[in-house]
Amino acid sequence: MSSRxxxxxxxxxxxxxxxxALGLNGCFSDHMRRSGRSSSVVAFLYPDIxxxxxxxxxxxxxxxxxxxxxxxxxxGGKNPNYYPAGSGLSEMQKNQLLQRVAAEFKGRDYIESxxxxxxxxxxPGGGFxxxxxxxxxxxxxxxxxxxxxxxxxTNENVLSLAYWTIVGAYVVHGNxxxxxxxxxxxxxxxxxxxxxxxxxxxxxxxxxxxxxxxDRRLREDSGKGFEQATDDxxxxxxxxxxxxxxxxxxxxxxxxxxxxxxxxxxxxxxGWEFAATLAMLAxxxxxxxxx
Amino acid sequence: MPWVTGFVAALALVVYIxxxxxxxWALERGRTLNGEAWRLWTGxxxxxxxxxxxxxxxxxVVAGGWAERVAAGRTRPFYLxxxxxxxxxxxxxxxxxxxxxxxSGVGVGLVALLAVERLRGDGRSERWFWWMxxxxxxxKLALESGGRLGPLTPFADPAVRSVPLAHAAGLVCxxxxxxxxxx
Numbered sequence: 001m002s003s004r005x006x007x008x009x010x011x012x013x014x015x016x017x018x019x020x021a022l023g024l025n026g027c028f029s030d031h032m033r034r035s036g037r038s039s040s041v042v043a044f045l046y047p048d049i050x051x052x053x054x055x056x057x058x059x060x061x062x063x064x065x066x067x068x069x070x071x072x073x074x075x076g077g078k079n080p081n082y083y084p085a086g087s088g089l090s091e092m093q094k095n096q097l098l099q100r101v102a103a104e105f106k107g108r109d110y111i112e113s114x115x116x117x118x119x120x121x122x123x124p125g126g127g128f129x130x131x132x133x134x135x136x137x138x139x140x141x142x143x144x145x146x147x148x149x150x151x152x153x154t155n156e157n158v159l160s161l162a163y164w165t166i167v168g169a170y171v172v173h174g175n176x177x178x179x180x181x182x183x184x185x186x187x188x189x190x191x192x193x194x195x196x197x198x199x200x201x202x203x204x205x206x207x208x209x210x211x212x213x214x215d216r217r218l219r220e221d222s223g224k225g226f227e228q229a230t231d232d233x234x235x236x237x238x239x240x241x242x243x244x245x246x247x248x249x250x251x252x253x254x255x256x257x258x259x260x261x262x263x264x265x266x267x268x269x270x271g272w273e274f275a276a277t278l279a280m281l282a283x284x285x286x287x288x289x290x291x
Numbered sequence: 292m293p294w295v296t297g298f299v300a301a302l303a304l305v306v307y308i309x310x311x312x313x314x315x316w317a318l319e320r321g322r323t324l325n326g327e328a329w330r331l332w333t334g335x336x337x338x339x340x341x342x343x344x345x346x347x348x349x350x351x352v353v354a355g356g357w358a359e360r361v362a363a364g365r366t367r368p369f370y371l372x373x374x375x376x377x378x379x380x381x382x383x384x385x386x387x388x389x390x391x392x393x394x395s396g397v398g399v400g401l402v403a404l405l406a407v408e409r410l411r412g413d414g415r416s417e418r419w420f421w422w423m424x425x426x427x428x429x430x431k432l433a434l435e436s437g438g439r440l441g442p443l444t445p446f447a448d449p450a451v452r453s454v455p456l457a458h459a460a461g462l463v464c465x466x467x468x469x470x471x472x473x474x
Contacts (some may be wrong), residue, residue: 063387110387266381266388266454267339268395268461270350277427278350278402285420 047125059189070117173208181225201233293359337392396457400465407469
């Protein structure tokens with residue numbers, strides 16, 4: 001083959017490859033994956049009812065309260081738009097998140113105990129009847145139901161061109177991941193079926209990953225998203241709880257009636273830490289006087 | 292001679308050791324409001340466990356004994372007047388509390404009374420110490436009130452909870468007595 005024909009053939013091949021790369025890059029850039037998982041308090045409590053019936057009596061809260069806290073199960077109801085059961089947080093992850101929420105509220109003098117309810121105790125679409133069964137089993141008065149919605153997107157950016165090289169798929173961060181998480185806690189008095197108050201928590205986690213590492217990174221982002229949303233949820237729950245307490249004090253006949261259980265004992269205790277701190281201070285004073 | 296402090300400490304020991312002490316002497320809401328007014332004083336002598344008694348007594352004996360030596364004219368009336376004030380605050384502001392016991396409210400008051408008394412009388416070199424004491428009391432109250440500090444001493448009875456309001460009432464009484472005109 002003459003040298004001219006040789007060079008022309010090579011130029012043609014390079015041109016074809018460049019056009020193919022640009023065209024495929026367009027395909028990659030438009031490629032997006034989306035996945036999600038969610039649960040719903042309404043779907044759990046009112047599975048077969050389009051319009052929930054408003055409770056007819058105001059709640060009576062007997063202090064100190066025994067509180068249950070649970071993630072509502074996913075699925076349930078006849079609405080085909082709800083995500084099917086089976087995907088989402090593992091029981092261990094749910095337990096850890098609920099322990100964090102419970103730890104923030106334990107020790108308050110109007111809360112006697114906070115019980116973590118395993119999601120397996122609740123049936124999808126179980127409703128208040130299911131809650132009543134669990135309430136009698138675990139002995140709590142008020143329940144905080146936690147629901148979540150998490151959506152994850154992953155897009156490839158221009159760096160994903162490097163995926164054409166095998167090494168690029170391992171080292172180049174050509175994927176952009178976006179994880180959006182929304183959580184909600186709704187606190188119900190089970191006996192009267194009244195919603196006492198609710199609070200949201202939200203987070204967004206953005207990160208990059210390599211092609212090979214995308215699934216692992218998305219799982220990590222999912223966990224991080226729930227952690228950050230839980231932080232936000234705890235902050236908002238505290239605010240809503242204080243607002244609820246103020247509303248109860250100002251309008252007990254319309255919001256909730258407070259009664260006190262017998263046997264609530266209180267003690268004033270100074271403790272060894274207080275005594276030790278004062279003793280240390282006295283020791284420093286004595287040492288300075290001696291100098 | 293801090294004999295009033297010694298007498299109060301001895302009484303607390305006797306109430307703890309004697310059987311049925313809690314039922315006879317604790318500040319029980321229903322019985323107090325029905326006429327058993329002595330509980331406004333004796334409620335502070337009741338303790339819910341040996342550790343509870345030991346740490347409360349330690350602070351009361353040291354702070355109360357010192358305060359009684361340097362300001363007997365204000366400390367001795369404090370032992371008489373502050374306990375029913377603290378008890379009354381609990382009855383009014385903590386209606387969910389059905390029974391109360393512990394010398395810590397009185398103890399916090401004695402520490403505050405002593406600190407204020409010393410700040411009024413001590414030379415410049417000692418003031419830092421008494422301000423630090425008041426700061427420690429303030430920090431304890433702030434942490435307790437914010438729910439960040441559970442009971443510093445676990446009570447033998449798990450149903451018993453710490454009552455920061457008693458410490459706050461004791462602090463106010465102690466500062467008030469500390470600022471009262473010297474006799």
